[in-house]
Amino acid sequence: MSESEIIEGGCNCRHVQYKLHGAPLAVAACHCRNCQRQSGSAYSVNLVVAADSVAIKGELACYEDPDSESGKPVLREFCPNCGSPIRSIPTASPAMVAIKAGTLDNPGAFPPAIHIWTCQMLDWVDVPEGVPQFPKGPQRA
Ligand SMILES: [Zn+2]
Ligand SMILES: [Zn+2]
Numbered sequence: 001m002s003e004s005e006i007i008e009g010g011c012n013c014r015h016v017q018y019k020l021h022g023a024p025l026a027v028a029a030c031h032c033r034n035c036q037r038q039s040g041s042a043y044s045v046n047l048v049v050a051a052d053s054v055a056i057k058g059e060l061a062c063y064e065d066p067d068s069e070s071g072k073p074v075l076r077e078f079c080p081n082c083g084s085p086i087r088s089i090p091t092a093s094p095a096m097v098a099i100k101a102g103t104l105d106n107p108g109a110f111p112p113a114i115h116i117w118t119c120q121m122l123d124w125v126d127v128p129e130g131v132p133q134f135p136k137g138p139q140r141a
Contacts, residue, residue, distance in 0.1 A: 028046050
């Protein structure tokens, strides 16, 4: 694997830093209420990656979010020092995890290719024409 395929990011205080090995499997904007609350924003942008492609330095705090479509919790991990959300792990299918794109060192490099949970999307959000939208998810991210 070449160096160019390593994607780096971290939290606001840099207590947590991570490397992703390889390109993301998907880039999804999630408009679910849980992502709105967790991000404090209109939606979250997530890189969907293989769980074993993520290397994290610095420990994460975890909120076990019971509100999921599968009924199995989503582990929402964040920096215990500055609160930046970093990773979500759906315990229903933990082989794939979501990395919060706003924490990437180069957050503009991965525009969302799909929008999910648009049944909860805010009225003023515009999804670019031609980008697929799904009322719900494969899972909340
Ligand atoms: Zn931090
Ligand atoms: Zn979500």
